[in-house]
Amino acid sequence: MIKRNLLVMGLAVMLSACGFHLRGTGTNELAIKELEVSARNAYGETVTQLRDVLKSSGVNVHSGAPYRLVLTNEAETQRAASYAGSGRSVEYELQTQLSYDIQGRNNTVLLSDKLEVQKVYLYDGNNITGSGQESGQIRKEMRRELVQRMILRLQQLTPAQLDELQAKADERAKAEAAALEAAQRAQDAQPQQSPLEIPAN
Structure with a gap:
């Protein structure tokens, strides 16, 4: 048992030395x-x-920071991909889909882009409650993945x-x-035409 634990620890150290990390660690x-x-949606x-x-x-997240990340839109969609035999x-x-802007001084947009995450799950009409719970769990996983992609x-x-993008803007x-x-x-230098006078009858 001790040998196996040492082997696992040794492999973990070797992998981390190569730059490999388990997801989330x-x-x-x-x-x-x-x-x-x-x-x-501020909250x-x-x-x-x-x-x-x-x-x-280690990021100091506060209002008044030099740069601002704005999540402009988050849209969730669902479509039928295929039907099983039953x-x-x-x-x-x-x-x-998560759209975002990175803004600088005076709310100038420096970058504008979007992230997308897709997952497929099986909806079982014979187990509506279970399928609904699974859908909710998958949505949570997708949200975590979106956050991780944004960090990347x-x-x-x-x-x-x-700073360079700000200077260009x-x-x-x-x-x-x-x-x-x-x-x-x-436009101001052009002579203004006087209004047309219509002679009275």
Whole structure:
């Protein structure tokens, strides 16, 4: 028994040295150390779980942070994928799509993207209660997977990259403002036509 335990421990150490982690046990280290997180449903399960994971990963989640992650839309869909022979069993494909923005100063959108998770489960018409519970459990698993994928996306970003995106967004905004001002000046410089006078009969 002791030998087997030592062998398991030895394998675990070797695998972790190679960079392998069991799902849920790896590090979630992020280069971004401050982030504001918001969602349309401010107290929804997805945004709540995301805040918790970010905090446990060492991110200071607070309002007024330099950058803001906004979960703009979360949509759940379900469709029949196939029918089993009995006629009462149906394979359903569940899908959850999460759209998000990363905003900088003045609520400028720096990045806009979406994540998708899909799962298939068997709905048994002879066991409606059990099938309903299974569907709910799968939805929870999908939400956890969405949160983990969002963390992976955030891990790929650095403050330097976000600063660069902010600088480009500021340049675009400045160029657009200058173009509008030039157009307004050109319009103001044009002579205004006097209203047409209609002679009285």
